[in-house]
Amino acid sequence: MSDMSRFLAFSLLLLSLNSFGQSQSERTNVYGTIFSGYSGQPLEVGFLTFIAENGKHYWANTDSLGKYTTQELPSGLYKLNVTCFGYSEQDTIINLEPNQSVKIDFTVSTDCEFNKELALKDIESGIPKLLLVGGIAPLANSKRDKKFERKYSIEYYDFGCNPETYECLADYNKTIVKYLDEQFGRDWRNSVRGDIIEKPHNRR
Structure with a gap:
């Protein structure tokens, strides 16, 4: 290889390394928390999709505390879609500047x-009613369930596998549980179905 060829090869190597270093340094981290507009509490079932101008997709999801963080994203414009089961979707446009950490x-x-x-x-x-999620399809109540319903003047209501937003259903059931405790004491808890939402414990 001639000296000129070596020089050109070395120059191309430096150029590629420099471009790689610049692309690495121009990346941005995005982090934050997704909250419920119903309760104000963090949501642990959130999914985020970042769509770059070139069509490439990047994903993130929330943890048990409702927090999310991305891997380093290239700077530029993104369409950001936020999805949480049972909640309205959100779409927004964000512009990520190089070397930033954006909340x-x-x-x-x-x-x-x-x-x-x-x-x-x-x-x-x-x-x-006492709300429950029984499975793929709503389950027919057994004789034991019917006896419970008659005794406590309550109705089991099964959503099958298509429940509403969980925290709404939990608030409903907690209110009914309080009512049953006030009317009948805590003995009813021993015979209630095990799959009601937010099933109470029979501990004092």
Whole structure:
């Protein structure tokens, strides 16, 4: 190899290393927390999709504390989609500058058919329910379930595998549990179905 060829090869190597170093240094971290607009609490079932201008996708999801963080993203414009099961999706455009750590929090909303307010209305109307998620399809109540319903003037309501937002259902059931405790003491807890949402323990 001639001296000129060696020089050109060395120059190309330096150029590629320099470009690689620049691309690495121009990356940005994005982190934050996703909150429920219903309760204000962090959500542990959030998914985020970052779509770059060139169409490349990057993903992140929340942990048990509702927090997320990305791997280093190349700088540039992104469409960001936020999805949480049972909550409204959010789409936004973000511009990531080089060498930054950007915090972006989100609050997602949900429409609750079942909640604490409905539970109080159902109690007043004499038709309170205990909500449960039984599986792929709503399960028919057994003789034991029917006996429980008659004894405590309550109705099991099974969502199958398509429940509403969990925290809304939990608020409904907690209100009904409090009502049953006030009306019947805690003995009813020994015979209630095990798959009701937010099943109470029979500990004092």
